[in-house]
Amino acid sequence: MANQTCDVCVVGSGPGGGIAAYVLARAGLKTALVEAGPRLRAGIDYGFHKAPMEALEERLRKGLVSPFESLWRDRAERNHFTPVGDRPGHGWLKAVGGRSLCWAGHSLRFGPLDYRQWPMPYEEVATYYSRAERFMGVYGDNDGLSNMPDGEFLKGVRMRCPDMILKRGVERLKKQGRVAEYVSQRKAMVTEPHSSGRALCHYCGKCGNCCVDAKYTSANTPIPLGLRTGNLTVISEAMMTRILLNSDETRVTGIEVTRPNGALEKISCKVLVLACNSIETPRHLMLNRTRRFPNGLANSSAQVGRNLTSHFGFHVAGYFPELKDRDGSNDDGTGYYHGLLTSLYWDKPNPNFEGTYQVQCGSGYTPSTIGLRNLPGYGSSLKKRLREINLGHVNMNMQGTTLISAKKFVDLDPDKKDKYGLNVARVHLHYEQNDVNMAQDCLDRCEEIIRAAGGQVVSTPGKMSPEKLIIDQNHWVGTARMGTDPRTSVVDPFGRSHDLPNLFIGDASVFPAYPEKNPTLTNITLSWRMSEHLAELAKKGELS
Amino acid sequence: MERRELFKIIAAEAVAIEAAGAQHQHPATAAAKPYARKFFSSQQERAFDSLCDIIIPADSQSPGAHEAKVWQYIDLITHYGTPAQKQELTRGLALVDRAARKQFQKPFANLDRADQEEIVAAMAAKEPDREDELGRFFIHVKRLVIEGYHYSEVGMKRFMGYRGNTAISEFPGCAHPEHQS
Numbered sequence: 239m240a241n242q243t244c245d246v247c248v249v250g251s252g253p254g255g256g257i258a259a260y261v262l263a264r265a266g267l268k269t270a271l272v273e274a275g276p277r278l279r280a281g282i283d284y285g286f287h288k289a290p291m292e293a294l295e296e297r298l299r300k301g302l303v304s305p306f307e308s309l310w311r312d313r314a315e316r317n318h319f320t321p322v323g324d325r326p327g328h329g330w331l332k333a334v335g336g337r338s339l340c341w342a343g344h345s346l347r348f349g350p351l352d353y354r355q356w357p358m359p360y361e362e363v364a365t366y367y368s369r370a371e372r373f374m375g376v377y378g379d380n381d382g383l384s385n386m387p388d389g390e391f392l393k394g395v396r397m398r399c400p401d402m403i404l405k406r407g408v409e410r411l412k413k414q415g416r417v418a419e420y421v422s423q424r425k426a427m428v429t430e431p432h433s434s435g436r437a438l439c440h441y442c443g444k445c446g447n448c449c450v451d452a453k454y455t456s457a458n459t460p461i462p463l464g465l466r467t468g469n470l471t472v473i474s475e476a477m478m479t480r481i482l483l484n485s486d487e488t489r490v491t492g493i494e495v496t497r498p499n500g501a502l503e504k505i506s507c508k509v510l511v512l513a514c515n516s517i518e519t520p521r522h523l524m525l526n527r528t529r530r531f532p533n534g535l536a537n538s539s540a541q542v543g544r545n546l547t548s549h550f551g552f553h554v555a556g557y558f559p560e561l562k563d564r565d566g567s568n569d570d571g572t573g574y575y576h577g578l579l580t581s582l583y584w585d586k587p588n589p590n591f592e593g594t595y596q597v598q599c600g601s602g603y604t605p606s607t608i609g610l611r612n613l614p615g616y617g618s619s620l621k622k623r624l625r626e627i628n629l630g631h632v633n634m635n636m637q638g639t640t641l642i643s644a645k646k647f648v649d650l651d652p653d654k655k656d657k658y659g660l661n662v663a664r665v666h667l668h669y670e671q672n673d674v675n676m677a678q679d680c681l682d683r684c685e686e687i688i689r690a691a692g693g694q695v696v697s698t699p700g701k702m703s704p705e706k707l708i709i710d711q712n713h714w715v716g717t718a719r720m721g722t723d724p725r726t727s728v729v730d731p732f733g734r735s736h737d738l739p740n741l742f743i744g745d746a747s748v749f750p751a752y753p754e755k756n757p758t759l760t761n762i763t764l765s766w767r768m769s770e771h772l773a774e775l776a777k778k779g780e781l782s
Numbered sequence: 783m784e785r786r787e788l789f790k791i792i793a794a795e796a797v798a799i800e801a802a803g804a805q806h807q808h809p810a811t812a813a814a815k816p817y818a819r820k821f822f823s824s825q826q827e828r829a830f831d832s833l834c835d836i837i838i839p840a841d842s843q844s845p846g847a848h849e850a851k852v853w854q855y856i857d858l859i860t861h862y863g864t865p866a867q868k869q870e871l872t873r874g875l876a877l878v879d880r881a882a883r884k885q886f887q888k889p890f891a892n893l894d895r896a897d898q899e900e901i902v903a904a905m906a907a908k909e910p911d912r913e914d915e916l917g918r919f920f921i922h923v924k925r926l927v928i929e930g931y932h933y934s935e936v937g938m939k940r941f942m943g944y945r946g947n948t949a950i951s952e953f954p955g956c957a958h959p960e961h962q963s
Contacts, residue, residue, distance in 0.1 A: 290933035291855065298862035305933055396955020406963040440949035567945040571953050603942055608932050611925045616837045616906050621941075624928065625843075628942060 240503040244270040244471070245776065247493060247507035249478050249522075252336025253758050254745040254765040255513030256456020257370070261766055262511075263469035265773035270505055271461070271470060272495060274477040275332030278339060280458065284309050285449030287442065290605050306606045309340035309447040316711070319517060319663040320651040324704050326667035327711035328517050334474050335457030337515075337712060338758070340446045342573055343425035343453050344598075345376045345759040349385030351584055355751035357722050357731040360387070366763045374454040374762065375432040377439075377572075378424030385584040386755065393429045394422050395441075398569060400601035400632040401577035403558045407691025408579065418683070419581040423598075425572055426454035426759075434459045443570030443604055476503065478522065479658050481510070483738075487530035490741050496658055508782050509772060513744035513765065516546070516714040520648050520747060521663040523718070536718075536735040541728050543648040545716040546665070547752050550673065550709045551595065551636030554681060555610070555697035556688030561630030569602030576601065579634070579687070580754075591675040595638030596754040597684060603628040610697060627696065634684045637710070639752045641672040648717050665714075669704035678702040713757055715749040733768035740781055744768055817854050820861035821868065828891040829875055830856055830923075836895075836902045837927045844941040847931055855930030856923075874919035878905070881916065 246262050248255045251273040259271040278284055286293070290305035297305060302312055314329035314337070321327070331337045347367050353360040364387070371390045380388035397405070405420040412418065427439045427448075436458060437450040451458040464470035476495035482504070484491050492506035512519045520543040524534035534542050579597035587594070600607070609627035613620060640646060645668040650661040681702060685695050699706040721727025724736035733748050735741040744765040746757045775781050819827055834847035834856070847853075860871050875890070878901065882890040886897050893901070908917030931937040938944040 289935065289938070291935070294855070294933070295858060295862075298858065303859075395953050396957070399956040399958065399961050402956045402958070402961040402963070406961075409963040438951070440951070441953040442949065443946065565943070567943045568948070568950065568954070570946040571955070576955070603944065604946055605932050605938050605942075605944065608928060611928050612921070614909060616902065616924060617839055618841045620924075621838050621841065621843075621846075625941065 240501075241506065242270065242471075242473075242503070243506045244268045245507065246270070246509045246511060246772070247272060247505050248511040248513060248744065249493065250336060250513035250515065250518075250745065251334050251456050251461065251472070252513060252515065252745070253338045253341070253456060254761045255511070256335065256338060256460045257373075257762045258511050258513060258744045258765045258769045259470055259472075260460030260464040261769035262773060263464040263467045265770070265776075266469060267773060267776060269464070269470050270507070271464075271472045272476050272478060272493070272505065273332075273334050273336070273472065273474045275334065275336075276475050277334040277457070278309075280447075280451045280455075281449045284313075284339075284447045285444070287444070287449065307444070307447055310337075314340065318656065319665050320654055322664055322666045323645075323668040324707070325709065326665040327709055328665055328714060329711050330515060330518065333457075334461065334472060335455045338455040339457060341453075341455075341712070341758055342445055342575070343427050344575070344756040345371065345374070345378070345389075345424050345426045346578075346755040347387045347389055348753050348755055348760050349383075349387055349584075351385045352751070352753040352755070357720060357750065363763060363767065366767045367759070370759060370763045370766055372433075374426045374459065374759075375428040375434060375436065376424055376426045376454075376759070377429040379422050381419065381421045383419060383421070383581055386580055389424070391424065392432065395425075395429060395572050395576065397422055397576045398571070398602045399561050399564050400558060400630060401599060403561065403691050403693065404556070404577065404579075404599060404632050404687060405691075407687040407689070407693070410690045411687060417581060417583075417586070418579060418687075420599075421578050421580060423572070423576055423578050427452050427572055434463075439572060441568075441571050443573050445573040473505070477658060478514070479660065481522065481526045481535060483528060483535075487528055488738070490738055509740045509742065509776070511742045511744045511769075511772070515745055516717045516747040517648055517663050517665060519743060519745055520717040521650065521661075524650050525660050531737070536728060536737045536741055538737050539725055539728055541719060541726065543717050544644075545642050545719050545750075546646045546648055546667075546714060547640045547642045547716050548710050549637045549713040549754070550640050550669075550677075550707050551638055552677060552681065552699045552702075552706055552708060553633055553635050553697070554684045554688075554695065554699065555631055555633045556684075556691070556693040557627055557696045558630045558632070558691065558693040559626075560692065562626035564629050566603040566629045570604055571602065574600035574602065574604075574607055574633070575635070577632075579684075582683070588676075588679060590679065591672045592641060593639045593672070593676060594754050595636050595676060595680050597680065598635045598637055600633040600635065601631060631696065632688070632693070634688075636677060636680045636684070637754055637756075638673070638676045638680060639754055640667070640709075641670050642716065642752075643670060645670065667709060669707055673707065674702050674704060677707060715746040715752050715757055718743050718747040719750040720748045721750055732771040733764065734771075742768055742772055817851070820857055822853070822857050822860075825889065825891045826872075826875060827853055827857070829878070829889070832891065832895070832898050833878070833902065833923060834927045834930070836899055837924055838931050845936050847927055850931050850934035850936035852927055852930035852934065855933060856926050859926075870919075870922065874915075874922065877916050877919060881905075
């Protein structure tokens with residue numbers, strides 16, 4: 239068995255693992271970044287600008303159904319787990335950079351109110367948010383909102399006409415006492431020259447497979463910069479298949495990886511950082527059952543796999559007749575979602591449900607975003623209606639947090655195994671009344687805003703029920719939560735295991751509570767903070 | 783170590799990106815190659831061409847599905863589609879032909895436009911009836927026509943005026959005074 243040695247081994251090269259590798263290597267630690275997938279290069283392996291009919295046949299021949307390229311739809315694996323209950327979905331992109339290659343770039347800070355449920359206050363994390371934003375290159379506007387703090391932004395990107403009309407509806411309702419704000423999205427894309435040297439965004443809207451690396455990914459910023467330190471080695475196409483411990487099971491000593499040809503290799507390390515994602519990290523911990531840890535590594539609290547939550551929602555579409563003839567000739571922008579409805583139930587919770595939601599608002603015409611395909615009728619009247627809706631529609635996409643409860647968790651499927659002979663994860667999702675109540679409130683408010691803005695509701699899910707709810711496949715968190723009490727949490731507030739002092743977790747599974755905001759910026763921020771802490775401990779000799 | 787060397791290349795390329803960024807250009811659409819029919823028979827091709835063009839016709843604003851060659855989109859995705867998708871289209875068209883024969887004693891493809899429009903009007907009348915097979919087929923075809931039309935050059939550029947897929951240095955967005963709140 240081939241053997242490599244390093245100070246820190248980071249497993250998973252997505253948003254959390256990528257930044258950890260950079261921060262650790264820069265701190266002088268010999269770091270190995272282990273990734274199950276191969277390297278994919280923007281503009282070479284993905285990111286092509288082709289007219290749909292030009293791309294279609296080549297794609298159909300490869301078994302892809304849409305004429306539009308999408309790293310997520312084309313390459314992510316989505317059947318590597320067993321779904322239980324209300325249609326839980328999950329996907330991973332096995333590639334250097336992981337799902338940071340295909341994320342939409344939405345970068346919203348969690349706020350002071352959100353951190354009240356965390357073991358540290360917002361103020362303690364704020365400087366890391368600033369560093370992360372500067373490092374990633376995040377565009378946005380400073381909106382002065384109480385619980386979605388301003389940041390260190392590059393030049394913001396304007397909203398489209400339908401967003402501005404929708405905002406008008408929000409402003410009108412605010413005058414009647416409703417609490418809500420409508421603001422521009424904040425995304426990790428460079429809109430002006432940036433220290434990373436990445437190309438400027440050229441507003442082609444294909445952000446899920448950005449062809450010039452204008453969008454931040456682990457593969458285009460932290461990994462190349464980490465390599466420049468001379469302290470980072472990237473080990474791609476290596477799937478972690480075992481975590482190795484010393485004989486008295488007090489420390490991690492390394493991992494075993496399996497190569498595509500089946501060969502096993504050992505990577506010995508002083509410290510292990512897991513950043514595999516919120517389904518895979520608990521799976522790997524649970525797969526490694528030992529004498530000391532019969533329920534899985536670092537699981538004396540029995541919280542590994544528990545406290546699972548993600549974002550969920552639905553779509554409701556509005557149409558503004560006054561925009562039926564507007565110029566929509568170059569709507570691509572930074573993707574469909576340019577607007578965000580936020581500030582709901584921050585200070586004053588809704589008595590009918592716990593938690594809150596935000597609404598991502600999409601608009602604009604591109605060949606891939608056909609407004610509605612199910613309009614009645616045919617002929618010139620259908621054609622006219624299609625054109626009007628393409629130009630004048632807005633699509634409101636709820637993003638709420640599912641209630642954390644005993645009914646939502648990850649465990650191992652006792653029967654089904656992956657190609658390495660390891661049990662796959664089972665993801666249990668059961669919507670509860672709280673989730674349905676929240677969705678119903680969101681739908682009512684969205685429809686109210688569309689109408690207040692002078693629009694018509696043209697597509698609605700109608701009365702809410704669990705069947706109508708859609709889970710976000712990429713936003714799972716919580717399955718190795720942080721806390722100060724080892725009896726009720728898996729890692730400490732820096733991401734260090736309570737049970738194994740040289741095991742850290744650098745992905746979003748450490749989130750102890752989950753607001754409505756997108757997870758990636760906070761994942762990167764926490765992983766940065768964890769990595770600095772780890773490097774400090776290493777410097778003091780506390781890790782070897 | 784070979785692998786390590788491979789990844790050093792990334793670092794070098796990150797520098798190259800800096801230089802390349804400003805010059806990024808999107809290639810012009812290649813000239814369309816002549817299309818060779820894949821799934822439809824010649825009669826089915828004519829039938830779908832007419833059916834599509836009645837659903838999305840030419841008008842003063844822009845050309846219709848015939849000029850956009852939407853039938854080719856349907857032919858292509860069906861050719862690469864599942865047996866069930868293939869059967870759905872063949873079976874659906876057979877139903878349309880049956881209606882045409884019943885009313886005009888000819889298959890749909892051989893009718894003149896006015897008669898074809900009568901058949902389509904009858905299909906559309908059944909659209910709200912989810913139990914009616916012809917009504918369901920109408921909805922299915924309409925969905926395909928809408929997609930195929932949007933994906934075509936005619937649909938993108940002449941119907942929607944799309945100038946996208948071009949690199950711009952600043953996103954214009956909405957600055958219309960009448961849209962600001």
